Structures are given as C-alpha cells and as structure tokens.
Amino acid sequence: MTQDFDSTRRAFLAMMAAGGALATLPGEEAGAAGVGPTVSTNAKVVIIGAGAAGTALANRLFRRMEGGQITVIDPRARHLYQPGMTLVAAGLKPADYVVSQTTDWIPSGVDLIPERVALVDAEAQTVATENGRTVDYDFLVLAPGLVLDHDAIEGFSLDMVGSNGIGALYAGPEYAARTWNAASQFVEEGGRGIFTRPATEMKCAGAPLKHTFLIDDRLRRAGNRENAEVIYAAPQGGLFGVPIVAEKVRMLFGERGIDTQMQRTLTRIDADAKIATFDTADGPVEEGYDYLHVIPPQRAPEFIVQSGLHWEDRWVGQGWAEVDQYTLRHNRYPNIFAAGDVAGVPKGKTAASAKWQVPVVEDHLVAATQGQEGTAIFNGYTSCPMITRIGRAMLIEFDYNNDLVPSFPGVIAPLEELWISWLMKEVALKATYNAMLRGRA
Amino acid sequence: MEELTLGTLIAVFEEMFGRGLFWGLVVAAGIVTVAYLYVLIRDRHIGWRKFLIAQMFMPVGAVAAVWFVLAVTSSRLSDMGGAIDVIVLLGIAAVGAVGAAILVYTIESLFFRSDKDTRVNTARDDVRDAVGQPAE
Numbered sequence: 001m002t003q004d005f006d007s008t009r010r011a012f013l014a015m016m017a018a019g020g021a022l023a024t025l026p027g028e029e030a031g032a033a034g035v036g037p038t039v040s041t042n043a044k045v046v047i048i049g050a051g052a053a054g055t056a057l058a059n060r061l062f063r064r065m066e067g068g069q070i071t072v073i074d075p076r077a078r079h080l081y082q083p084g085m086t087l088v089a090a091g092l093k094p095a096d097y098v099v100s101q102t103t104d105w106i107p108s109g110v111d112l113i114p115e116r117v118a119l120v121d122a123e124a125q126t127v128a129t130e131n132g133r134t135v136d137y138d139f140l141v142l143a144p145g146l147v148l149d150h151d152a153i154e155g156f157s158l159d160m161v162g163s164n165g166i167g168a169l170y171a172g173p174e175y176a177a178r179t180w181n182a183a184s185q186f187v188e189e190g191g192r193g194i195f196t197r198p199a200t201e202m203k204c205a206g207a208p209l210k211h212t213f214l215i216d217d218r219l220r221r222a223g224n225r226e227n228a229e230v231i232y233a234a235p236q237g238g239l240f241g242v243p244i245v246a247e248k249v250r251m252l253f254g255e256r257g258i259d260t261q262m263q264r265t266l267t268r269i270d271a272d273a274k275i276a277t278f279d280t281a282d283g284p285v286e287e288g289y290d291y292l293h294v295i296p297p298q299r300a301p302e303f304i305v306q307s308g309l310h311w312e313d314r315w316v317g318q319g320w321a322e323v324d325q326y327t328l329r330h331n332r333y334p335n336i337f338a339a340g341d342v343a344g345v346p347k348g349k350t351a352a353s354a355k356w357q358v359p360v361v362e363d364h365l366v367a368a369t370q371g372q373e374g375t376a377i378f379n380g381y382t383s384c385p386m387i388t389r390i391g392r393a394m395l396i397e398f399d400y401n402n403d404l405v406p407s408f409p410g411v412i413a414p415l416e417e418l419w420i421s422w423l424m425k426e427v428a429l430k431a432t433y434n435a436m437l438r439g440r441a
Numbered sequence: 442m443e444e445l446t447l448g449t450l451i452a453v454f455e456e457m458f459g460r461g462l463f464w465g466l467v468v469a470a471g472i473v474t475v476a477y478l479y480v481l482i483r484d485r486h487i488g489w490r491k492f493l494i495a496q497m498f499m500p501v502g503a504v505a506a507v508w509f510v511l512a513v514t515s516s517r518l519s520d521m522g523g524a525i526d527v528i529v530l531l532g533i534a535a536v537g538a539v540g541a542a543i544l545v546y547t548i549e550s551l552f553f554r555s556d557k558d559t560r561v562n563t564a565r566d567d568v569r570d571a572v573g574q575p576a577e
Contacts, residue, residue: 391516392520413523416522417522427513428453430457431453440448
C-alpha cells in the first residue's frame with residue numbers, strides 16, 4: 001500500500017509541476033504594450049484618417065490624454081484590414097474577411113467627422129473639409145493613407161477587374177475577390193500571366209511578389225503549371241528594396257520557373273486584344289497576356305500637396321508628407337506629424353510600420369502637450385510576411401539600413417520558407433492588427 | 442514585433458477568437474483543470490486503469506489537434522519547412538494529447554466512478570502493470 005501511495009503521489013506532483021511550468025510560460029510582464037503614463041492637457045488633437053495608423057493613435061492618445069479633445073476625420077464608413085487582401089485575391093479568404101466598420105474601432109470619447117479633408121491651413125492651424133466645416137487644432141496628425149492612381153494606366157478602369165484576365169487586388173476587397181475570379185480562370189486554363197508593380201513608392205512592396213507566388217502555387221496544385229508562363233514585370237532593377245531579400249526572391253523565382261522582366265513600367269492596357277504596353281529604356285514594348293495583375297502608381301491624397309505639406313524635392317510628383325524620418329514630425333510645422341502610408345520616409349508603407357510609427361508620434365505629441373520633447377525614434381521598421389506558397393512564408397523584417405531585424409532571432413529565420421511564418425500571417429496577424437487598432441499591441 | 446507581454450498576448454487572443462469565445466475557452470479549460478484536480482484530491486490517488494484508458498486517447502487528441510490546425514490554416518504536412526515548424530507541430534500534438542488525456546480521465550472519474558479503481562487489489566495490480574514493479 002505504501003508503494004501504491006508513493007507512486008500516485010509522485011505522479012501527482014510531477015503533473016502539478018508540469019502544469020505549473022505551462023502556466024508560467026507565456027510571459028513575465030503584464031500590462032498593455034507601450035502605453036505610457038496619463039497626462040493632463042486641454043490640447044485639441046486632430047487626426048486625419050481612420051486607417052491603421054489613425055485609429056491606433058486615436059485609441060492610444062485617448063487613453064493617455066486626460067482632458068484633451070481628439071477628433072478623427074475620415075469619410076470612409078468601412079475599415080479595411082489591408083494585409084488580408086492578398087489572401088482574398090488568392091481565393092483563400094472571402095472579401096468580407098478584411099472589412100469592418102470604422103466606428104467599431106473609434107472610442108466613444110473621440111469625435112469622428114465622416115467627411116473628406118479639403119485643405120489644411122498650417123499657419124492658422126485649421127482643417128477644412130469638403131463639406132465646408134472648419135476644425136481647429138493644436139496638434140495635427142496626417143494619417144489619410146494614400147491614393148491609387150488607376151487613371152495613370154491608359155485604357156484601364158476598375159470595372160474591367162475580374163474579367164478578360166485582369167486583376168487588381170489593391171483596389172479594395174471586392175476587387176480583390178474579382179481578381180481571384182480572373183486569376184482562377186488563368187489557373188484552370190493556363191497561358192501567360194504577367195504580374196506588375198508601379199514605379200512609385202507603394203504600400204506593401206511584398207504584395208506583388210506574394211500574388212505571383214500564390215498564383216504560381218495555385219497553378220501547381222491545379223496540375224497546370226507546365227501550361228502556364230508566369231512573368232514578374234517591374235520598373236525597378238531588383239525584386240525587393242532590401243538587397244539580401246531581393247537575392248533570396250531571385251533564387252526562389254529561379255526554382256519556381258518564374259521569369260522576370262525588370263525596368264519596365266506598365267503604362268497601357270488594351271483589354272480587348274489582351275495586350276499590355278510597358279515603358280522601357282528602349283521605348284514601349286507590347287506584351288500579350290492571359291492574366292494581368294495591375295498595381296497602379298500611388299501617391300499622397302491631393303490635400304497634402306494643396307496644403308503645402310509635402311516634400312518638394314523628394315519623391316517629386318508623389319506628394320508624401322515632409323516629416324523627419326526618425327520622429328515623424330513635420331520639418332516645417334512642429335505641431336504636425338504624419339504616420340502610415342502618407343509619411344514621406346524611405347521605408348514603411350505597411351501595417352507593421354504603422355504599428356511602430358504610432359507609439360513614436362504618440363510619444364512626441366504627448367510630450368509636446370507638456371512643453372517637453374519626446375525621445376522615441378522610428379528606425380524604419382517594416383515587416384512583410386512574404387508568402388511563398390500556400391502554407392509557407394518568410395517573416396522578413398528590416399529597417400532604414402536594409403538590415404534584417406528579426407523578432408525571433410535563432411528561432412524564426414527570416415530568409416527561410418517556414419510554416420510558422422505562414423501561421424503568423426494566417427492566424428495571428430489579423431488579431432495582432434485588431435489589437436493594434438485598439439491601441440493594445 | 443515590438444514587445445511581447447502577457448497583456449499583448451491576451452489582447453491578440455481576444456481578437457483571434459472574439460472576446461466571448463476566448464474567455465469561454467479559458468473558463469472551459471479552467472473548469473476541466475479544476476475538475477481534474479478535484480477528482481485527484483477526492484480519490485486521493487490516480488486511478489491507473491482510468492489513466493491507461495485516458496492515455497489511449499492521447500494519440501487521438503494529438504492527431505485531432507494537428508488536423509484541426511492544418512485545416513483552419515489551409516496547410517499540409519508538407520509545408521513544414523524547418524526545425525521550428527516541426528517543434529511547433531509536435532507542440533500542438535502534445536497539447537492535444539495531454540488535453541485529451543486530462544479530459545477523458547476527468548470524465549471517467551466524474552461520471553464512471555464505480556469501476557475497478559474502487560477495488561483496492563485490482564488497483565494495485567494495475568499499478569504494478571503500469572509501473573512495471575514486481576509483485577509483492
């Protein structure tokens with residue numbers, strides 16, 4: 001009987017120890033990520049834009065500023081989880097996967113004005129909307145996102161998307177779903193697929209590559225890869241802005257038999273004849289296609305330029321807001337900041353960048369309400385879970401220096417195609433994004 | 442990722458499952474754990490026959506957990522690309538196995554109490570079988 005009792009007691013204790021170890025695994029420090037102490041202020045803060053950056057900042061400032069007045073101006077009723085659009089365009093998620101309501105995320109103590117901004121008067125510190133409303137501010141945050149210039153491609157209009165082999169996943173969730181309609185026909189029938197990207201700065205420079213990889217994988221799964229030609233055509237010289245990543249993608253393209261046509265820019269589409277025209281150093285070149293993925297040139301919203309808040313001598317014609325790349329503070333108007341796609345900084349038009357930019361703007365803005373200087377620095381962090389096929393991705397993170405800055409060094413190799421990186425994109429990313437919107441991650 | 446705290450993790454899981462479902466799952470896991478501890482303390486020993494039956498469900502739990510994760514993430518076993526992937530997969534299998542065993546053991550103890558475990562001699566035989574000790 002003694003033996004019996006001892007063995008059960010030992011087993012019981014062992015299980016308790018194992019349970020205890022499991023219970024303590026997740027982490028040591030509790031508390032919301034990076035939200036600093038509350039300050040008392042009567043500052044009026046206006047945030048233009050309720051996208052990833054604007055919404056996250058509104059939530060964080062609302063929590064930190066006691067007595068301040070926060071106003072968000074954005075006419076869009078829908079909030080889009082844009083990182084999900086590549087999944088929609090590959091038939092992996094439905095269009096509504098990326099859609100929520102703007103009002104779902106704005107705290108009730110923050111004013112939301114559902115109007116489009118017409119002009120910022122940085123001297124008078126006012127924002128005018130297209131409806132004729134004028135809102136004055138002590139601090140202004142520019143986070144309106146960017147504009148897709150579909151008209152810049154001759155012969156192209158959005159109603160073409162989804163038929164005649166034309167896809168354009170950036171245009172919105174419905175267009176991403178229609179892109180899959182066109183792409184799935186290519187997957188079934190084979191032929192010649194051309195995947196483009198624009199010459200301008202663009203949001204998520206990995207997305208054109210992801211779409212190429214995913215449709216290549218779809219062709220393989222359909223047993224139709226040998227009947228298809230997959231071509232990646234881009235105005236740049238390299239496949240990705242970070243040289244070490246560009247080399248890795250070049251190798252993967254080689255393995256997958258994906259051809260490249262570099263330094264050519266899509267300028268014109270003849271949808272009836274299925275011919276795309278590209279500008280090259282040697283003049284225009286025409287290419288026939290069975291599937292064409294269009295990503296148009298991208299620029300800042302017009303009011304940024306109209307208000308004189310843009311870079312005059314950099315990214316000419318694109319209009320990105322002229323801010324310091326480390327503090328995101330406007331170079332000429334210290335009470336104006338920019339975050340997200342509109343910020344004129346060398347890297348970072350991704351949700352992951354917005355996640356890192358927002359606490360920096362918050363730090364400097366809150367410090368300024370107290371007459372102090374902030375200390376936080378944005379190092380250019382950008383992250384791209386580069387999907388290389390359904391079920392695998394590379395978790396690529398980098399900064400202004402083109403250095404890889406892996407979050408999990410030694411565990412998740414950035415240039416290795418891994419299932420865990422796919423899991424992050426597929427399962428954890430939207431949840432993390434939503435937590436970020438609420439200012440909790 | 443900028444920083445990974447317990448608060449961030451909870452926020453992410455709340456968003457992943459929805460706040461209600463996440464905390465529902467936490468409560469369900471808590472109830473099973475408490476029920477498991479309750480039957481251990483109530484019975485003052487592990488019923489090895491029940492434990493063996495529960496162990497038989499471990500492979501089922503492991504396979505079910507792996508299948509579930511692969512299914513909801515559009516993945517296949519051939520997507521495993523590196524050591525970390527295999528570790529994660531084994532971890533998912535282990536959690537499924539242990540979870541299934543605890544669940545089955547608890548259900549057995551709560552609802553099928555009057556089996557052989559209550560008879561001391563048989564229980565001792567089971568112990569010998571299970572731990573490979575010689576008979577007295």
